[in-house]
Amino acid sequence: MAHLRLWSSFLAVVVMLLSPLAAAQLRTGYYASICPKLEAIVRSSVKQSMAQSPIAGPAALRLFFHDCAVRGCDASIMIVNSNSDDEWRNPDDQSLKPEGFQTILAAKAAVDNDPQCRYKVSCADILALAAREAVSQSGGPYYQVELGRYDGRISTKSSVVLPHVDFNLDQLNAFFSGLGLSQTDMIALSGGHTLGAADCTFFQSRIGTDPSMDSGFATQLRSTCARQSFALLDAATPGGFDNSYFKNLQGGRGLLGSDQVLYTDQRSRGTVNYYASNQDAFFNNFTNAMTKLGRVGVKTAANGEIRRDCRTPN
Template sequence: MASSSMVVLVVGYLLLVSLGSSNAQLTTNFYSNSCPNLYSTVKSVVQSAINKEARMGASLLRLFFHDCFVNGCDASLLLDDTSSFTGEKTAQPNLGSVRGFEVIDQIKTAVEKACPGIVSCADILAITARDSVVILGGPTWNVKLGRRDAKTASKSAATNNIPPPTFSLSQLISSFANQGLSTTDMVALSGAHTIGQARCTNFRSRIYNESNIDASFAQTRRANCPSSTNSGNNNLAPLDLQTPTHFDNNYYKNVVNQKGLMHSDQQLFSGGSTNALVQTYSSNPSRFNSDFISAMIKMGDIKPLTGSNGEIRKNCRKTN
């Protein structure tokens, strides 16, 4: 009787360990002994890239988001196509849109020089996202590390899992919920649009066809985004009209004033359940910062590969 109880206890313990292992193995001091200069090595390259082009900070932050939403934060986004799989770079949400891969290459080269074979590309994306926010004036946080890199990628998962700018509020909420992220997380993470730019093809329909948009704002955006889909598709406009290279809460102020650039932006303040939270963030930057930090940490916990799963890539673009 006693031995059978012991077996039950052991099995129960093993189940608990296995259930909790995905996130439990991520720690903020994962490389403190194996790669003590990791943070300074990464930040110097990120700083240099943003000094050359301020927009790059937003692009690097976006890489982390687009990676984590596809089978977890595993650097699958960084893989080039091979004979055995089609990567995620050519999926519709990424094609001609995600950028900054060469900066990640530079970071990986510098990190490999400092501590070869130790740091995953997935963790480099997580640190780079944090550094980009901080360098552009946003809040800082302790990044949880210990992820390993995927050995494959999925174009179909990227196509299906990354929410497009055409999504309604309910679709946005569902898309984030599918990743284990709450509505608050979704609204806070949308605040990443306080930096960066969008292509005309992603906001054309809004500035010509929607009514919940400030008229003068729409007119300004039309000047560089023709109504015809035959031209200007890649012309850029700032996601945040006032401070597109400074991380702040102006994004929410714009949305409250019907100056959200993309349909999905304005959906956050269109009479739905997220109106009150957008109002709060627009007037309370510290609340936005704290919720953004929580959401970024939570997003970084999406299905990481740990332990003996995956690998530590030598080159972020290909498997070992």
């Protein structure tokens, strides 16, 4: 019943998140006269963060999804409330890595270090740019990012409703449809799991019990989780953004149940096969889906602000 209540709450805010009026303010080059060096500053900062930690890029990319999918792309995931009632302390966000938050805070500090840019660029836009850099600097596509978001002022535990690792295709489609995204968008965005890792607790129940998991892969995971608490989402090309995630699914080597179901379900298998055989198509659809995701729940000057500190409303 609790899950149903949360799902109902999610559906209740769908209309707010899909408002086309706020998204219409977004455009590339939004900061051309406000902060002309913005993209170069963020690019350099993210590059430095990724050089310091292999977790930084994947964590920043995941942070972007966890932000946009909850209250819209308003950097509410970054807020730290004194009463501990904020998004990142919801159990569904507890697996977010500190390196992701640190990457955004470092980029924000670098932007504000430029006198022309100081306190003029939203944390939400920095988060969107950092996600792009995480992808492109890992060998993935470079794409133009629409900008012009304002930061939200509200972050609560109860607002967090996200897909779970045991979701089937219908549940995944229902969630992403609520964000205005298609099944094709959802599968392309899932390809972001070519980067990063997952804690063993998220997939351990599948080992030896899920017939869709390759037996050799199951043996490998059992050994991995006996040594450490996590496994790479795409061990074939760790640290590289490519289409090997989809090739893994074809071989029963999807780490999460919600990944592998994209291949086991005949309704989505064709798209998996297409991306596995055509990396350019995956890259193109991924960038389109990221652009659409970046339009969800955009705030304006009327209901948002430019946060001086990403961790707290002004």
